[in-house]
Amino acid sequence: MVTEKGTISINTENIFPIIKKFLYSDHEIFLRELVSNAVDATQKIKKLSSIGQFDGELGDLKIKVSFDKDAKTITISDKGLGMTADEIKKYINQIAFSGAKEFVEKYKDESDKTQIIGQFGLGFYSAFMVAKEVEIITKSYQDAPAARWFSDGTTEFEISAAEKAERGTDIILHIAEDSEEFLEESKLEQVLVKYGKFLPVEIEFKDKVINNPSPIWVKTPSDLKDEDYIAFYKELYPYSEDPLFWIHLNVDYPFNLTGVLYFPKVKQDFQLNREKIQLYSRQVFITDDVKDIVPEFLQLLHGVIDSPDIPLNVSRSYLQADGNVKRINSHITKKVADKLSDLFREDRKAFEEKWESIGLFVKYGIISDDKFFDRAKDFILLKNTEGACFTIEEYKTKLEANQKDKDGKLVGLYANDISKQDAFIAGAKKREFDVLVFDDVLDAHFINAMESKVENLTFKRVDADTFDKLIDKGLKQEVVLGEDEKKKVEETFKEFVGNNIVQIEALPVDDIPVSIVVPEFMRRYADMSKVNGQGGMFGNMPMMYNLVVNGNHPIIGKIAKEGNENGLAKQLYDLALLSQGMLNGADLTQFIQRSVEKLG
């Protein structure tokens, strides 16, 4: 047999089923496409009028969307530039069919067929996702008779003369049975509002205009007052508290981007709500899933971004690789950092007051974006137990005086629960050490990030060890106990602590006799596992701790002689547990009973 070569032919008759099934996963998008076309037609006639190519009356340019439940139709009417019969042939028939053919050729082997329409000028054909027949009745602004186009979703179409006196286009959709939900008023309105809320031409539905044609992001920042930004915020999120502040984005080179990003007030129970930024393209709503466009940590912000330069209708993998998307990403990050830096410099007091909310974004940024630390390092604030705020540099200077260990390392002390760790904080103050407060969910990661970025700085929780060890200045203190006494004390307490360690330390006489410390590395690992949502090894295991015994305290001197004969050691041990919140259940009950008896 002779080898025969040929090209696989693509038959345009197969196109409609493909459009119907695969082009968009979301059928409601037909409305976005058709209303956008109506907006384009309206903008074009305005343009023609402004450059003197159309000298008739523009008249009322509202776009009207209506439906007829009995006739099962949805009609989109505009007063735009209209089309002549020849233009219909050119714009609707030819381009679309060749576009569709190209589409089939390009994507016949691809599985990711969703959201590809816009590339090919096929928007109009998305009408067939919901309609079994589509009519266009249109009259051009040019001196030409009105025309009617009709198609029943095969590749056949008709063009005939039509009765239409007014300039503009009516698109009449005869809704298919499986799409009749769009004939419900509430559904239709909801979809219309979703996609058209900020379209630049007024859109009327049921005798009322449903959109705001000039949202603030298209206006010049200098023309806007704070009230305008707050009012717009309320328009987007009706039941929210006022935002803390906002950033008006306005870029025209090397890509186009406008928008307003708001910093919301964040509560301590901070939830990762990532659907608060809406993405628009020339005021047409596209999505509220901005995962690939906005850096992860900034997805906690609210607001809108509008860019005609983001390729909207292409697959995800393409979007991630797109150069504009990457640039937009880093631009937004830079803008946010600049804004925070301005706020910090212009009004530090106000910035400090808002730090609880701002701090969460900043910390999240530092943890998730390596480069963000460099942008943020000058306005990261550290707050101490007295409420005073320091930048990292200021704090390092403060530590130089009294919290430097024998190797020259600066040691920051912190508490994450000032009420529970009160005894330890008091101990630190007695030694004139400063104690920071790190008490939000991201702090465990934040501390790690700071230690890896800031030279010569380390952090330890105030109850992680005795102060002499936390900040080891190399000064050796001697315990007043002799070797045998030490041994006796250690053995006595060993009885209670199981596998944990008993350490006898030379502490000031007036320090508490027995306390419990949890080594920094161990507790930190457990904290981070908690944030990451995994119990991990430490999640299920009781935390290891060290029992610190103050070898210089008079009561310990007594125990060195008597052991636990009088129950003294046990009582001290229980007190140490109690102060760390570790005395529970039967142990706690017995402790209380014993204490009461002692009082009697």
Ligand SMILES: Nc1ncnc2c1ncn2[C@@H]1O[C@H](COP(=O)(O)OP(=O)(O)OP(=O)(O)O)[C@@H](O)[C@H]1O
């Ligand atoms: N309401 C209308 N009034 C006037 N011309 C229209 C109207 N709707 C569509 N057209 C013409 O038909 C063309 C094809 O429309 P279609 O929606 O298929 O593609 P597009 O708008 O060019 O691109 P996209 O696929 O991104 O929507 C338009 O470019 C326009 O010239």
